[in-house]
Amino acid sequence: MRLEEYVELYAFMEQQITTGICVIDDNGHVVLYNNKMSELTGVSREEIERRLLNELLDVDLGQHFLHQVISSQQPILHQKQTFWNKKGEEITIISDYRPFTLSTGKLLAIQFARDITHQEFLMDQPLSRYGAPLTFDIITAVSGAMQQVIQQAKVAAIGRIPVMLVGESGTGKDMIAEGIHHELSEANERFITLICRRNEEALIAQLEKYIAESKNYTFFAERIEYLSMAAQEKILTLLNEYKHQGHVFIASIGTDPIDLIATGQLSKNLYYLFSKLTIHVPALRDRREDIMPFVSDYLARRRMNFGVKVHALSSEVETLFMTYDWPGNLKELEVLLDDISIVLTSEEVIELHMLPAYFRWKVKEQRTETVSNDLFTFHEKQDLRPLDEYMREVEEYYIQHALALHNGNISQTAKTLGLHRQGLQYRLKRK
Ligand SMILES: Nc1ncnc2c1ncn2[C@@H]1O[C@H](COP(=O)(O)OP(=O)(O)OP(=O)(O)O)[C@@H](O)[C@H]1O
Numbered sequence: 217m218r219l220e221e222y223v224e225l226y227a228f229m230e231q232q233i234t235t236g237i238c239v240i241d242d243n244g245h246v247v248l249y250n251n252k253m254s255e256l257t258g259v260s261r262e263e264i265e266r267r268l269l270n271e272l273l274d275v276d277l278g279q280h281f282l283h284q285v286i287s288s289q290q291p292i293l294h295q296k297q298t299f300w301n302k303k304g305e306e307i308t309i310i311s312d313y314r315p316f317t318l319s320t321g322k323l324l325a326i327q328f329a330r331d332i333t334h335q336e337f338l339m340d341q342p343l344s345r346y347g348a349p350l351t352f353d354i355i356t357a358v359s360g361a362m363q364q365v366i367q368q369a370k371v372a373a374i375g376r377i378p379v380m381l382v383g384e385s386g387t388g389k390d391m392i393a394e395g396i397h398h399e400l401s402e403a404n405e406r407f408i409t410l411i412c413r414r415n416e417e418a419l420i421a422q423l424e425k426y427i428a429e430s431k432n433y434t435f436f437a438e439r440i441e442y443l444s445m446a447a448q449e450k451i452l453t454l455l456n457e458y459k460h461q462g463h464v465f466i467a468s469i470g471t472d473p474i475d476l477i478a479t480g481q482l483s484k485n486l487y488y489l490f491s492k493l494t495i496h497v498p499a500l501r502d503r504r505e506d507i508m509p510f511v512s513d514y515l516a517r518r519r520m521n522f523g524v525k526v527h528a529l530s531s532e533v534e535t536l537f538m539t540y541d542w543p544g545n546l547k548e549l550e551v552l553l554d555d556i557s558i559v560l561t562s563e564e565v566i567e568l569h570m571l572p573a574y575f576r577w578k579v580k581e582q583r584t585e586t587v588s589n590d591l592f593t594f595h596e597k598q599d600l601r602p603l604d605e606y607m608r609e610v611e612e613y614y615i616q617h618a619l620a621l622h623n624g625n626i627s628q629t630a631k632t633l634g635l636h637r638q639g640l641q642y643r644l645k646r647k
Pocket residue numbers: 345354355356357383384385386387388389390391438439468469470510546547550
């Protein structure tokens with residue numbers, strides 16, 4: 217085939233393929249953007265070509281990764297992202313980012329984005345970030361309190377007892393529920409998460425479908441207090457109706473069940489049905505011994521999956537981690553480590569200046585008197601960070617504050633901040 221014919225064919229294929237493709241050059245300009253990518257982001261090709269990617273996209277479609285690939289010349293694979301595109305649609309993709317050098321020496325980075333929005337919607341549970349079944353071995357449980365949690369969870373698994381997991385957000389109740397599923401005396405067909413924060417009609421339909429099957433399932437109703445009373449009563453009826461089948465039922469709540477019942481957020485009868493065994497999962501601040509083992513485990517996974525060298529925290533960072541209160545528990549620690557590691561290449565130790573500004577602010581807020589100013593002043597060149605990165609951290613901090621002042625009410629917060637509700641939701645979720 218002649219070169220021109222090949223180019224013609226290539227152009228056709230590039231626009232027909234169902235993988236989103238975005239290519240940037242080493243100046244951050246978008247040099248190729250196919251139809252599928254436009255469909256995913258809601259931004260037209262004409263709008264985007266020859267412009268700077270981060271100028272155009274309110275959508276963080278992995279600019280960090282594209283820039284990182286250009287500078288490191290190393291591929292980054294299998295990155296899952298959920299975002300709201302310009303048309304307000306929730307999209308989930310899995311991307312590979314690869315470097316490419318043209319014969320002219322020009323450096324490019326290519327993103328290949330696989331659209332898994334539909335599968336994600338149909339899936340009963342979020343993709344496990346461990347890439348392996350979530351057994352008890354994966355859970356960090358060095359502290360006596362967590363060892364006891366695992367012990368109780370194993371008893372529940374052996375006896376196939378309904379369990380209520382009680383604990384703050386981010387303590388890993390979902391992992392314990394899945395751990396129980398993998399430890400069952402006789403294996404169940406599947407672990408099905410009923411996400412109570414989403415559409416409750418869909419949730420009831422999902423439960424109705426599976427519960428009537430002859431196969432045995434493990435149902436995990438995550439944060440059951442988010443359901444309306446009517447939905448809770450419906451679940452209760454279904455569970456009673458099928459209680460003689462071999463299904464296993466687990467539920468979680470975020471706070472004390474007695475308070476939830478008193479405030480009308482939790483059905484007393486549903487609570488009794490689940491709480492043959494109630495397991496309290498302690499907050500991270502009450503089991504600080506689990507912090508460093510979790511960090512070591514996280515860094516080991518990072519080294520294995522991304523080929524980075526990081527293996528430790530500096531003593532200042534370790535002290536900070538051990539004294540901070542972690543209101544978002546292990547999930548907060550994990551997200552922070554994600555944010556730090558995304559920019560790591562050859563560094564071996566995480567130093568104080570690598571901590572994102574939003575985290576320094578949070579620490580400062582918690583302990584205004586005790587924290588040294590060093591955390592917030594940028595007097596060394598190495599403390600400076602790219603402006604867009606810094607501004608995003610400021611933005612996140614500001615939004616979190618505004619939300620707290622509005623008691624978590626998204627509509628009111630969005631109004632105060634002059635954003636559409638969807639825009640605020642996108643900003644909250646892109647973390
Ligand atoms: N003990 C743990 N060991 C390892 N990872 C943990 C542990 N606890 C939490 N994590 C991390 O935090 C995530 C769980 O956080 P998640 O917010 O889902 O917890 P949760 O208690 O189920 O919260 P929610 O009440 O919001 O449903 C896991 O995906 C895991 O990555």
